[in-house]
Amino acid sequence: MAKDLRSQIYGNFNREETEILVTRWETNNRSEWSDLAFEVLEKILLERLNELPPQNEAIYERGKDTEQDFFDKVKEWFFKNDGESEYHPNLDKLSGAAFYDPQEVLKIYDWLNKIAKVMIPVSILLGLLTFPQTLDIMQSYFINSYQDMTIIIWLLALISISVAIVFQIAITYFPLKALAYTLKMLMQFEHNSRK
Amino acid sequence: MPKRRRKDSSDDFYKTKHKRLDTIALIAKNLAWIAIVLGVLVTIGEYTQTKYYLEFQVQSMNLRGAYDAASLLKEKPIFSLSLVVDMFNIFLKSVIYAVVLKGISLALYMLIEIDLNYSLLSEEEGE
Numbered sequence: 001m002a003k004d005l006r007s008q009i010y011g012n013f014n015r016e017e018t019e020i021l022v023t024r025w026e027t028n029n030r031s032e033w034s035d036l037a038f039e040v041l042e043k044i045l046l047e048r049l050n051e052l053p054p055q056n057e058a059i060y061e062r063g064k065d066t067e068q069d070f071f072d073k074v075k076e077w078f079f080k081n082d083g084e085s086e087y088h089p090n091l092d093k094l095s096g097a098a099f100y101d102p103q104e105v106l107k108i109y110d111w112l113n114k115i116a117k118v119m120i121p122v123s124i125l126l127g128l129l130t131f132p133q134t135l136d137i138m139q140s141y142f143i144n145s146y147q148d149m150t151i152i153i154w155l156l157a158l159i160s161i162s163v164a165i166v167f168q169i170a171i172t173y174f175p176l177k178a179l180a181y182t183l184k185m186l187m188q189f190e191h192n193s194r195k
Numbered sequence: 196m197p198k199r200r201r202k203d204s205s206d207d208f209y210k211t212k213h214k215r216l217d218t219i220a221l222i223a224k225n226l227a228w229i230a231i232v233l234g235v236l237v238t239i240g241e242y243t244q245t246k247y248y249l250e251f252q253v254q255s256m257n258l259r260g261a262y263d264a265a266s267l268l269k270e271k272p273i274f275s276l277s278l279v280v281d282m283f284n285i286f287l288k289s290v291i292y293a294v295v296l297k298g299i300s301l302a303l304y305m306l307i308e309i310d311l312n313y314s315l316l317s318e319e320e321g322e
Binding site: 119125187189 | 276
């Protein structure tokens with residue numbers, strides 16, 4: 001089992017560039033990567049560099065920096081312009097398409113990405129607001145003994161609300177993202193289909 | 196520099212299938228605007244309906260003039276929040292419909308363009 005895991009980690013790490021692996025080795029974040037991962041990392045670095053780069057002191061706890069990183073990452077993910085929305089210089093209007101405006105496609109692409117992100121907090125909020133009704137429904141299942149089973153009823157209500165929220169997010173987020181990328185790929189495809 | 200497509204020509208190049216797809220794309224494009232307008236109207240409708248509901252609640256509770264709509268909303272923050280979220284959700288849905296319809300419209304136009312590009316290429320290869 002451990003051998004399988006080791007070979008899996010080895011395979012995953014081995015696909016990454018040396019520079020990334022060296023940074024990971026130097027950072028030495030043991031709260032993020034297991035000891036086994038570091039063993040594999042050591043082996044790969046020795047294979048590639050014949051020597052090990054110096055390592056920082058090991059980080060065992062998720063400090064404030066890591067939390068900050070997490071919030072920064074969330075903030076960046078939420079507010080960043082989803083990249084590559086710059087208009088390709090070769091796709092200007094003169095050499096562009098007759099049926100559509102590529103700028104419009106990029107605008108819709110951005111909108112789809114933004115709406116997909118906005119739908120996440122909205123879905124969570126809407127789901128949480130339906131909690132009292134869900135609780136009533138759960139209580140109705142245990143109508144004869146709901147006073148003895150309050151915790152179970154609350155737990156069931158919480159689970160069903162969480163599942164409903166996840167589904168709600170999935171059925172809006174993924175189709176919107178898929179449409180955004182489809183549009184972009186079609187535009188690229190159209191551009192490639194020109195002589 | 197690619198040769199420009201002949202959108203307005205009525206020869207074999209711009210075929211019936213393209214015209215049909217063009218029509219569907221045009222309908223989707225116009226429906227996008229209708230979705231936005233309907234979204235705004237329904238959001239306003241939701242607001243008006245809530246206002247009347249609140250007024251009715253205030254009237255039925257106001258035995259001694261102790262309640263008004265604002266105090267009722269303050270007393271029930273979850274209810275107030277759900278009203279705001281509901282209205283925002285209705286508007287957001289209309290925006291989603293509009294953007295998706297616009298996206299579908301653009302996707303169809305791009306498909307026409309791709310098909311015409313390949314037709315053009317095969318014509319030129321034949322010559």
